Amino acid sequence: MKSSMGMGWLFPVFLLFHFSFSHSWCHPHDNLALLHFKASLTLNFTYSYNNYYVDYCHQVYPTITTWENGTDCCSWSGVTCHPISGHVTALELACGAIQGKINANSTLFSLSQMQSLNLAFNDFSNSQIPSTIGELVSLTHLNLSFTNFEGEIPPQISHLSNLQSLDLSLPLYNRSQLKWEEITWKRMLRNATDLRVLVLDHTDLSSTSMSSLNLSSSLITLNLRGTGLKGELSDDILCLPNLQHLSLSGNFDLHGQLPDLSCASASLNVLKISSCELDGPIPDSFSNLTHLTLFDLSYNYFNASIPPSLLTLPRLNSLLLYSNLLSGRIPNVFHQSNRFQKLDLSSNNIQGKLPSTFSNLQHLIYLDISHNKLEGPLPNKITGFSNLIWLVLVDNFLNGTIPYWCFSLPSLEYLYLSGNQFTGRIPAISSYSLRALILDGNKLQGNISESIFNLVNLTYLSLSSNNFSGSVNFSLFSKFQNLYALGLSNLGQLSLNFESSVNYSFPRLQELDLSFMGLTEFPKLSRKVPVLKYLYLSNNKLIGKVPNWLHEIDSLLAVSLARNFLTTPVDQFSRSYQLRYLDLSFNLLTGGISSSICNASSLELLVLSKNKLTGTIPECLVSSPFLSVLSLEKNKLNGTLPNTFAKNRLISLQLNDNRFEGLLPESLSNCMELGVLNLGNNQLEDTFPHWLQTLPNLKVLVLRDNKLHGSISKFKTKYGFPSLNIFDISSNNFSGTIPEDFIQSFESMKNVVQDEVFGNRGLYMQWEYSIGIIYSPTTVTTKDTILLFERIPINFVDIDLSGNKFEGQIPNVIGELQALRGLNLSHNRLCGTIPKSMGNLTILESLDLSSNMLTGSIPTEFLNMNFLEVLNLSYNHLVGEIPIGKQFGSFSNDSYKGNLGLCGYPMSMKCSQKHDEHPPPSQSLWREEKFGFDWEPVAIGYGCGTLFGVGIGSCWVNFKRVHTVLFVCL
Numbered sequence: 001m002k003s004s005m006g007m008g009w010l011f012p013v014f015l016l017f018h019f020s021f022s023h024s025w026c027h028p029h030d031n032l033a034l035l036h037f038k039a040s041l042t043l044n045f046t047y048s049y050n051n052y053y054v055d056y057c058h059q060v061y062p063t064i065t066t067w068e069n070g071t072d073c074c075s076w077s078g079v080t081c082h083p084i085s086g087h088v089t090a091l092e093l094a095c096g097a098i099q100g101k102i103n104a105n106s107t108l109f110s111l112s113q114m115q116s117l118n119l120a121f122n123d124f125s126n127s128q129i130p131s132t133i134g135e136l137v138s139l140t141h142l143n144l145s146f147t148n149f150e151g152e153i154p155p156q157i158s159h160l161s162n163l164q165s166l167d168l169s170l171p172l173y174n175r176s177q178l179k180w181e182e183i184t185w186k187r188m189l190r191n192a193t194d195l196r197v198l199v200l201d202h203t204d205l206s207s208t209s210m211s212s213l214n215l216s217s218s219l220i221t222l223n224l225r226g227t228g229l230k231g232e233l234s235d236d237i238l239c240l241p242n243l244q245h246l247s248l249s250g251n252f253d254l255h256g257q258l259p260d261l262s263c264a265s266a267s268l269n270v271l272k273i274s275s276c277e278l279d280g281p282i283p284d285s286f287s288n289l290t291h292l293t294l295f296d297l298s299y300n301y302f303n304a305s306i307p308p309s310l311l312t313l314p315r316l317n318s319l320l321l322y323s324n325l326l327s328g329r330i331p332n333v334f335h336q337s338n339r340f341q342k343l344d345l346s347s348n349n350i351q352g353k354l355p356s357t358f359s360n361l362q363h364l365i366y367l368d369i370s371h372n373k374l375e376g377p378l379p380n381k382i383t384g385f386s387n388l389i390w391l392v393l394v395d396n397f398l399n400g401t402i403p404y405w406c407f408s409l410p411s412l413e414y415l416y417l418s419g420n421q422f423t424g425r426i427p428a429i430s431s432y433s434l435r436a437l438i439l440d441g442n443k444l445q446g447n448i449s450e451s452i453f454n455l456v457n458l459t460y461l462s463l464s465s466n467n468f469s470g471s472v473n474f475s476l477f478s479k480f481q482n483l484y485a486l487g488l489s490n491l492g493q494l495s496l497n498f499e500s501s502v503n504y505s506f507p508r509l510q511e512l513d514l515s516f517m518g519l520t521e522f523p524k525l526s527r528k529v530p531v532l533k534y535l536y537l538s539n540n541k542l543i544g545k546v547p548n549w550l551h552e553i554d555s556l557l558a559v560s561l562a563r564n565f566l567t568t569p570v571d572q573f574s575r576s577y578q579l580r581y582l583d584l585s586f587n588l589l590t591g592g593i594s595s596s597i598c599n600a601s602s603l604e605l606l607v608l609s610k611n612k613l614t615g616t617i618p619e620c621l622v623s624s625p626f627l628s629v630l631s632l633e634k635n636k637l638n639g640t641l642p643n644t645f646a647k648n649r650l651i652s653l654q655l656n657d658n659r660f661e662g663l664l665p666e667s668l669s670n671c672m673e674l675g676v677l678n679l680g681n682n683q684l685e686d687t688f689p690h691w692l693q694t695l696p697n698l699k700v701l702v703l704r705d706n707k708l709h710g711s712i713s714k715f716k717t718k719y720g721f722p723s724l725n726i727f728d729i730s731s732n733n734f735s736g737t738i739p740e741d742f743i744q745s746f747e748s749m750k751n752v753v754q755d756e757v758f759g760n761r762g763l764y765m766q767w768e769y770s771i772g773i774i775y776s777p778t779t780v781t782t783k784d785t786i787l788l789f790e791r792i793p794i795n796f797v798d799i800d801l802s803g804n805k806f807e808g809q810i811p812n813v814i815g816e817l818q819a820l821r822g823l824n825l826s827h828n829r830l831c832g833t834i835p836k837s838m839g840n841l842t843i844l845e846s847l848d849l850s851s852n853m854l855t856g857s858i859p860t861e862f863l864n865m866n867f868l869e870v871l872n873l874s875y876n877h878l879v880g881e882i883p884i885g886k887q888f889g890s891f892s893n894d895s896y897k898g899n900l901g902l903c904g905y906p907m908s909m910k911c912s913q914k915h916d917e918h919p920p921p922s923q924s925l926w927r928e929e930k931f932g933f934d935w936e937p938v939a940i941g942y943g944c945g946t947l948f949g950v951g952i953g954s955c956w957v958n959f960k961r962v963h964t965v966l967f968v969c970l
Helices: 002-022 028-039 052-057 131-135 155-159 182-191 284-288 308-312 356-360 450-454 474-479 595-599 666-670 690-694 740-744 755-761 812-816 836-840 860-864 886-890 936-944 946-953 959-969
Strands: 041-043 079-081 088-092 098-100 116-118 141-143 165-167 197-199 221-223 230-232 245-247 253-257 270-272 277-280 294-296 318-320 342-344 366-368 373-377 390-392 397-401 414-416 421-424 436-438 443-446 460-462 470-473 485-487 494-497 511-513 534-536 558-560 581-583 605-607 612-615 629-631 636-640 652-654 659-662 676-678 700-702 709-711 726-728 733-736 778-782 785-789 798-800 805-808 822-824 829-833 846-848 853-856 870-872 877-881 901-903
Touching: 028 041, 028 088, 131 155, 155 182, 284 308, 450 474, 470 474, 666 690, 740 812, 812 836, 836 860, 860 886
Parallel strands: 088 116, 116 141, 141 165, 165 197, 197 221, 221 245, 230 253, 245 270, 253 277, 270 294, 294 318, 318 342, 342 366, 366 390, 373 397, 390 414, 397 421, 414 436, 421 443, 436 460, 460 485, 470 494, 485 511, 511 534, 534 558, 558 581, 581 605, 605 629, 612 636, 629 652, 636 659, 652 676, 676 700, 700 726, 709 733, 726 798, 733 805, 798 822, 805 829, 822 846, 829 853, 846 870, 853 877, 877 901
Antiparallel strands: 041 098, 079 088, 778 785
16 A cells, blocks of 8 residues: 555656656747847748759758747747757758848857757858857757858857867859868867768868868768868878768869878778879779778879779779779679679770670669770670660770670660771660660661661660661651750761651750761751751751741751851841851851841851851941850951950950951950950051950960061060960061060960870860860961861960061070970071070970071980971071981981081081081072061171171171171171
């Protein structure tokens, strides 16, 4: 009895105790603080953070809208309270559509018991993280990612010593920037010893280095992508005992080699170090990372071969090594226990055949080995690949027939085999899951396989640039009702039949390429391609005018009709209001360019080069706000150039090879995005356009063959031409000396860019659209040859000052332009010796100093020019022995003729011969009249001795000075 009575009085107490833990009214202080916090903010339910918001949040949560006075704050959305005290312990307000500014005196920071604060994916733009964040000393979890905070991260954040997770990450292309000061960073790491998750992507850590990363051993996740970290990577960070996820990608100042791991094993399962400056081999010791599931080293400079041990890591399912310098063969070590799902080795220098054990990769979903040097045939049989969705082997040297298995894999959706040397016929296709079939750029033969037309799921089909023959009805391709892009270009042996009794259409077709097909008539596509955006009919035999159906397609964005025999007026396209890109180059267009073309107000690219157009350029055209590329070269346009260039998007302007005259338009200085300017081969008459120095992105400047004159004086501004890679002002009347500060301003010409690295990364000075069929080609003269570049490699650096009246010595600072590939200073009045510093131009391929008044010997430093292919030093006054060795053994006598004092190979005069007597001066005279040379002082100088006469006379080119030279000699 006593016992039961004792238990009876405890039961109500137990109920009261249980109730108090299940619910508690919000603490009055915190209730009021939250209401004040809400009042300081606004809501914007249309807010989107560069699509990250949509991807992460999926929907806008109605968080603070539920916060009302007189209700319990512990029941409000996003609020968590302590079950006894009622103090707020967590605020989960991510994706709350909140906008505003959080001030240092915000009541948010009076919630002293708060342990977790998540404000991610809201908008606090134009404000800094308040310093009072340090008052929330109980915080264990803080997430301010994607919130548009900017400025310096407050030092008080280091007061949050209980932090276990911190996320301040920003999107990749964020205009604002959160910046860490080194002292703040070090204090935070020193105090927050329990940190497990640290995510700081794209915040600014440039003030610190890898050596100062004194990281907590408790870290599990560390993301420092794009933070500006610099220095060399050490194994300290890779061997942290609990670290599972590490991302250091996008740190372009992170250099050096991967360290040999000192730890026998580590916990890492995700390791991302892409887009850095790392080089050297991948160490074998990385096979110690036995927990790795994802390993990303893409976009670096790693070389040597792939370690076999890396491919046998037991848990690795994603290996990304693309865009490096890896070579050798792919190790043949794959076995059935491999868990690979994604393997990307593209854009390297990998050679040899595909390993036979590839077929063991039963789990593989994505395989990309494109842009390498794979060779030989594909294996005839494959037992694996049952889960393969992507197979990409583009741009290799693979040959033989395409085996049947490529077209019969049950899960395959994307098959890319273009840019190889496959031959034979396409076998029967049974991979009905295929969505993309890309076979262009091979040597495939025969009729187009009928089984192709059973692939009803196809969205992309390219058969271009093969040897298919026979005839095919164009209407058959309409079986692909989901087709987005169709490429049938450069199939000269294939006949396309557009006549059809069948009523067909392409309801989703947006891109159609029928270029290089020998078409003599426009295809009959009226009302068959209602949503077509890109139409390529270049390099055919089309004549006359463009059919009306082309103008009836309102969706058209790009049209290329280049290299035909069209006579259609340009203004026929003035009704194409949506048209962005129009290429009518290499046709038979005549007449003028009507101002009505400006009605096509969306035009971004207009290429009318190589026609017979006359008249002037409409002023409205050059003031268009959207025009990026304007190419009118090689026509018969005349008059003065419009001076109405406005602040626009113009990046390429090519008006060369016309009949323009008058002054250069200074309004070009408004085109701040201009990268290519070619006004060569006209009749422009002006002084050098110093005002072009204000264009920060100008990479190509060609003013050759005009009537430009005067000196290129020293810069009067602070700008210079820091981005210039091609500078051609040849065949004008420029005079005076070549200023040193002018040469020194060419900063871009001082930095050598390697072919193999940037070739892989595809860095070109290019302005291409869609797949790259529409472009703006640029003509450049080098090695005495006119080159037409469809894409100018970023490592092509050239200076041509030839055919002017420049005098004085070659500036010594020209040796600083170590990226030069071509240098032409010929047909001027340059005197003095050749600077030895030119030997620093070690990658120079073409050097022309001919037809000047240069004296002295050929510097032996020229032997450093290992890539020199063209050398012309003729018609100067050089003396002494021609350098012996290396590439100098390949130059003929023509490289040195007209230099009476030179001896040695390949000249007939041996250096041991005495040559006190010289041929009469008439033998050293040559045709220079058209460049305005006056060689009379040199001829007079011979009476005083060759060297003395040349040394004095060559620098005195004015007729009035001849008497002075004669007096000195007498």
